[in-house]
Amino acid sequence: MSVRTVKKIKSYDRVIDCMPDKSISIRAVLFNAIADGTAVIENLLQSDDVKSALGCAESLGAHVEFIGGKVIITGARPAGSRLDCGNSGTTARLLTGLLAGYDGTFRISGDDSLRSRPMRRVIDPIVSMGGKIVCDVADGRLPLSVIGAPESLRGIDYEMPIASAQVKSAILLAGLNADGETTVRERVISRDHTENMLAAMGADIMRGDGYTTVRRSALCAKDMIVTGDISSAAYPMCLALMTGGRCTVKNVGINKTRTGILDVLNDMGANIVYDNLRGGAEPSADITVSGGSRLKPFEIDGDIIPRLIDEIPALCALACFVEGDSVVRGASELRVKETDRIASTADALGALGANVETASDGLTVHGGKKLSFGVVDPRLDHRIAMIGAIAGAAGDGANILDAECAAVSYPNFFGEVIDV
Numbered sequence: 001m002s003v004r005t006v007k008k009i010k011s012y013d014r015v016i017d018c019m020p021d022k023s024i025s026i027r028a029v030l031f032n033a034i035a036d037g038t039a040v041i042e043n044l045l046q047s048d049d050v051k052s053a054l055g056c057a058e059s060l061g062a063h064v065e066f067i068g069g070k071v072i073i074t075g076a077r078p079a080g081s082r083l084d085c086g087n088s089g090t091t092a093r094l095l096t097g098l099l100a101g102y103d104g105t106f107r108i109s110g111d112d113s114l115r116s117r118p119m120r121r122v123i124d125p126i127v128s129m130g131g132k133i134v135c136d137v138a139d140g141r142l143p144l145s146v147i148g149a150p151e152s153l154r155g156i157d158y159e160m161p162i163a164s165a166q167v168k169s170a171i172l173l174a175g176l177n178a179d180g181e182t183t184v185r186e187r188v189i190s191r192d193h194t195e196n197m198l199a200a201m202g203a204d205i206m207r208g209d210g211y212t213t214v215r216r217s218a219l220c221a222k223d224m225i226v227t228g229d230i231s232s233a234a235y236p237m238c239l240a241l242m243t244g245g246r247c248t249v250k251n252v253g254i255n256k257t258r259t260g261i262l263d264v265l266n267d268m269g270a271n272i273v274y275d276n277l278r279g280g281a282e283p284s285a286d287i288t289v290s291g292g293s294r295l296k297p298f299e300i301d302g303d304i305i306p307r308l309i310d311e312i313p314a315l316c317a318l319a320c321f322v323e324g325d326s327v328v329r330g331a332s333e334l335r336v337k338e339t340d341r342i343a344s345t346a347d348a349l350g351a352l353g354a355n356v357e358t359a360s361d362g363l364t365v366h367g368g369k370k371l372s373f374g375v376v377d378p379r380l381d382h383r384i385a386m387i388g389a390i391a392g393a394a395g396d397g398a399n400i401l402d403a404e405c406a407a408v409s410y411p412n413f414f415g416e417v418i419d420v
């Protein structure tokens with residue numbers, strides 16, 4: 001087990017280029033892997049999860065080449081293969097839907113964490129479309145085999161029981177090879193990168209208020225420039241606020257299905273300045289945050305949760321430095337992320353002396369207590385390693401075990417966000 005020591009810092013003041021978006025990068029790889037033609041992807045995230053997606057693309061027959069910082073993908077018609085998704089839930093779930101309509105048997109697996117995560121949420125709707133999926137074990141987890149059934153796949157009208165972009169995407173992707181219309185309805189809106197990309201790649205897709213419909217269609221390769229990942233920007237932004245400093249993150253994706261954290265920081269009283277706004281389906285901006293000294297605690301619940309689900313651990317780290325009780329509710333989905341992030345967030349911050357209480361669907365941070373040096377075991381969860389590091393840096397230092405797991409989404413976090 002490796003250990004990385006994070007030193008206490010005074011006031012954080014930094015300008016950072018945002019890490020490319022993980023969700024968009026994985027979709028750019030997987031969709032172009034099965035598309036007609038060749039696409040040039042610029043600013044693709046080079047993290048472990050995206051490497052897993054690229055490995056799966058190659059296993060499916062796509063040709064992948066790296067030229068001068070760009071990734072060139074030539075699509076192929078998938079034929080049966082073994083697919084190792086590593087730690088990436090997005091890769092595993094999207095592939096399960098995507099491959100349901102291709103000939104061949106596709107065996108999908110991943111690392112220990114991924115093999116413990118629920119797949120039933122994807123399997124059930126795909127099976128009700130006529131897809132054939134066989135799990136090695138009865139409890140609906142990986143490994144599983146998608147036994148492609150192009151002739152029996154038919155559209156469905158599906159009301160999402162949970163807010164999950166991975167499930168929504170899997171169903172829409174299966175719908176590209178299904179007879180008739182496939183409609184997914186969402187009461188609470190989750191990230192819409194799949195819908196944006198499918199539209200850009202020529203799919204027959206229609207979006208209305210709370211629903212998306214696709215019809216059988218082939219995808220055309222599409223050149224793309226990936227915008228920055230607000231989930232990665234969350235760490236330096238929160239660290240700046242924790243230390244009363246400031247931070248500019250350049251080229252942050254501000255798709256409104258992802259910007260819940262900015263709404264919360266704004267409500268807490270942070271100064272947020274937007275520069276260089278760039279529009280389009282995936283808009284972006286340079287974002288400067290400051291004003292940590294006068295922050296108020298937050299209460300989050302309800303429809304905002306999917307818009308900041310991956311940033312809740314970072315917000316809880318920030319809450320440790322804000323006088324008063326910050327409360328997260330309605331976030332039981334955190335229990336089935338790379339770790340149980342309600343437990344792992346509380347344990348990581350608790351190891352540094354924070355006062356954090358857990359509930360079945362959230363956490364309460366009793367903020368304002370001085371943090372002390374401690375050892376954080378992130379349980380190989382990238383986001384927990386990074387919140388341990390920012391809380392340690394703003395507190396009294398920390399030792400982070402297996403800190404290299406940050407590379408799942410943020411390969412040079414140590415060095416760029418936290419000095420080493």
Ligand code: S3P
Nearest residue numbers: 023090163164165166167309310
């Ligand atoms: C993701 C969707 C979210 C998010 C995950 C990435 C995606 O998961 O937590 O990190 O790329 O679609 P769920 O779909 O399980 O909510």
